[in-house]
Amino acid sequence: MKRLFLSILAALPILASAQTRSSDNLVQYVHPIIGTQRMGHVFPGATVPFGMVQLSPETDTVGYEQDGHYNPKVYSYCAGYQYDDKTIVGFSHTHFSGTGHSDLGDFLVMPTVGALKLNPGTADKPGSGYRSAFSHANEVSEANYYKVKLDDYNILAEMTTTTRVGFHQYTFPKSDNAHIVLDLMAGIYNYPDKNVWTYVRFINDSTLVGYRSTNGWARTRTLYFALKFSKPFISHGYKKYDKREVYGGFWGQFNRTPNFPEIAGRQIRAYFDFKTTEGEKIKLKMALSPVSMDNALANMQAECPGWDFDKVKAEGQQQWEKELHKIVIDGSQTDKENFYTSMYHAMINPTIYMDVNGEYEGLDKNVHKASGFTNYTTFSLWDTHRALHPLFNIIDPKRNADMVQSMLAHYHQSPEHMLPVWSNSANENWCMSGYHSVSVIADAVVKGNAPFDANMALDACVATADHRDYAGIGYYIDMGYIPDEKSGVSVSSTQEYAYDDWCIAQMAKKLGRQDVYDTFIKRSQNWKNVYDPKSGFMHPRLADGTFRKNFDPFTTNNMGFIEGNAWNYTLYVPHDPKGLIQVMGGNKRFITYVDSLFSYNLPDKYFAETEDITKDGIIGNYVHGNEPSHHVVYLYDWTDKPWKAQEKIRMILPRMYKPTPDGLGGNDDTGQMSAWYIFSSLGFYPVAPGSDQYAIGSPAVNKAVINLDNGKTFTINVKNQGEKNVYVSKILLNGKPLNGWFISHSDIMNGGEMTFVMSSKHK
Numbered sequence: 180m181k182r183l184f185l186s187i188l189a190a191l192p193i194l195a196s197a198q199t200r201s202s203d204n205l206v207q208y209v210h211p212i213i214g215t216q217r218m219g220h221v222f223p224g225a226t227v228p229f230g231m232v233q234l235s236p237e238t239d240t241v242g243y244e245q246d247g248h249y250n251p252k253v254y255s256y257c258a259g260y261q262y263d264d265k266t267i268v269g270f271s272h273t274h275f276s277g278t279g280h281s282d283l284g285d286f287l288v289m290p291t292v293g294a295l296k297l298n299p300g301t302a303d304k305p306g307s308g309y310r311s312a313f314s315h316a317n318e319v320s321e322a323n324y325y326k327v328k329l330d331d332y333n334i335l336a337e338m339t340t341t342t343r344v345g346f347h348q349y350t351f352p353k354s355d356n357a358h359i360v361l362d363l364m365a366g367i368y369n370y371p372d373k374n375v376w377t378y379v380r381f382i383n384d385s386t387l388v389g390y391r392s393t394n395g396w397a398r399t400r401t402l403y404f405a406l407k408f409s410k411p412f413i414s415h416g417y418k419k420y421d422k423r424e425v426y427g428g429f430w431g432q433f434n435r436t437p438n439f440p441e442i443a444g445r446q447i448r449a450y451f452d453f454k455t456t457e458g459e460k461i462k463l464k465m466a467l468s469p470v471s472m473d474n475a476l477a478n479m480q481a482e483c484p485g486w487d488f489d490k491v492k493a494e495g496q497q498q499w500e501k502e503l504h505k506i507v508i509d510g511s512q513t514d515k516e517n518f519y520t521s522m523y524h525a526m527i528n529p530t531i532y533m534d535v536n537g538e539y540e541g542l543d544k545n546v547h548k549a550s551g552f553t554n555y556t557t558f559s560l561w562d563t564h565r566a567l568h569p570l571f572n573i574i575d576p577k578r579n580a581d582m583v584q585s586m587l588a589h590y591h592q593s594p595e596h597m598l599p600v601w602s603n604s605a606n607e608n609w610c611m612s613g614y615h616s617v618s619v620i621a622d623a624v625v626k627g628n629a630p631f632d633a634n635m636a637l638d639a640c641v642a643t644a645d646h647r648d649y650a651g652i653g654y655y656i657d658m659g660y661i662p663d664e665k666s667g668v669s670v671s672s673t674q675e676y677a678y679d680d681w682c683i684a685q686m687a688k689k690l691g692r693q694d695v696y697d698t699f700i701k702r703s704q705n706w707k708n709v710y711d712p713k714s715g716f717m718h719p720r721l722a723d724g725t726f727r728k729n730f731d732p733f734t735t736n737n738m739g740f741i742e743g744n745a746w747n748y749t750l751y752v753p754h755d756p757k758g759l760i761q762v763m764g765g766n767k768r769f770i771t772y773v774d775s776l777f778s779y780n781l782p783d784k785y786f787a788e789t790e791d792i793t794k795d796g797i798i799g800n801y802v803h804g805n806e807p808s809h810h811v812v813y814l815y816d817w818t819d820k821p822w823k824a825q826e827k828i829r830m831i832l833p834r835m836y837k838p839t840p841d842g843l844g845g846n847d848d849t850g851q852m853s854a855w856y857i858f859s860s861l862g863f864y865p866v867a868p869g870s871d872q873y874a875i876g877s878p879a880v881n882k883a884v885i886n887l888d889n890g891k892t893f894t895i896n897v898k899n900q901g902e903k904n905v906y907v908s909k910i911l912l913n914g915k916p917l918n919g920w921f922i923s924h925s926d927i928m929n930g931g932e933m934t935f936v937m938s939s940k941h942k
Contacts, residue, residue, distance in 0.1 A: 214843030277847025281368030
């Protein structure tokens, strides 16, 4: 989920020779501020691995224009925070990491002193509202810890989390007019009628519970909360901003007096008053639940019963240490910052979506209880099937299996009887093309990571692939392609369906289901039906079998392709590189084509004049900032010039990744961009998830130790590493020469050692 011409991270320096021991503190190398400038769309706040709470600052309130039309500025605020902004509006509890769509930002909290303000104000007139100026000089962003000084109020704000609880600590100046505002109207990408209903009930003078129902990108979403303060408030109140039709057809605000026992309405902001001494800390904990207020209270009691902020911070950072130590690299300070921030970004999503008692809201809006697995949400599958889930199959197989079981639960609860496409918070958002949950499921089954009913999972994949009423699948089944007249993304969808069909075939083969294999291996060749040998490109094809005459291989969305153009999508056949090379005219012509992708500069006219379409992440016509290109450089491994893959990988890494705020120039897409970096810097990549093979690249580390869940280790040693030594002259696997440019999943999971010998000259 991002726009076409976006990229992420940029500049990997050469790794130094300092040995990294497994006892090292790796959290110190994580800098969540990386990617918060421009279009990385990540957030700098606190979260634990895969946590349900992402407690982070918002730096603006952007929504629809006043006339109700789309405001293009919204796209800059998918994560709620932009590094170049000068003010903070408050701190909210839910965020997407690196997506190209805006939502969430629930339950915003803002501490203030002085005259009470209940409007956030605007960036150009900050004094008109409760927002505050801040400086990056007084800002700290770490794994599970965020700190900033709110300059207008002289308040130090600190954040940490558990899986389901956001923990705030505010250090106030001396004041008889200290306030904490709870904005129940706030939200990223706020647009008319997003709030459906809000309810708050007071338990005592320091505890309240409630919920908020919204109609956003997730169309029917209810999130419950429990909020507890470390000291009683001396008074409280609220303002209701509902538009209420009254006699005579007038509309106006409807307000209530302070010190209320409960509130209900659509648009509400509440406040809590305190008297503070100099340096006094007021703490608050907000627990979330997808099920009930009682469950939110239970989540708080189970995960964060006390008020020791430093203890909660340390425990969360220890969770990160455990995850980061799954791959220990040898490198310089800069190298480790790049690598471990990528590891951090890869382990934020998908997010846990269930209470401590195992209950969660399902797609059918009923309450379910996860039995034998942890339920997850936030599945940006068009992105993450490519490298993120394959990475989990290596370093976190149990968690990935739970994610698959979450997808299968989604299938059983779905009225369409379909696996998820892009799901979040018990909603299907139907975003992007393909049905790539089948890729994730097949990859797990083929790689032996399937502690679930694999045959039932295959049946769910087949049912999804045969859903004729969804996004042109009926045409695809009957005609072997989707006609151009029937879809603006007919070509890319045809190609993506063909890949997904191949995944189903591989899964069927593994399970001995020959009839399913025969059907879907044949369908997996449908990509050939949209290749036009005359133009040399994947090409929109009409229902009468002819190719569209008005065709430009550089144009993108709704011209046959989604977030890519014909030049890029012609290389999107990850499951059949040999077949692609053959139809494109053989080895020599194919290599020339891939070379041209990097050397041909995309004409300026193809960049839209909006801020969400930029030249970030582009090298020639190669768009690293969008996922359909991620496997492209590895296709050289199927030719007689694999050294070209090595050369280009080591060219892409320093141009696309760097440890700075603008180090993710394009959407991280819930970790996919970071997963590409992790695999590529280790020296191999899963070109076609659903296969047990990885293509060899050019490692950018001196050494890496992958600590596997089975107790074994897979060690990567790199000899003669250097800025110019980008070519692989020899590979040894467990002391024996590796024949070819591929390793298997079992080679890694069985443990052992792979040694790369690097050179400044290719063979």
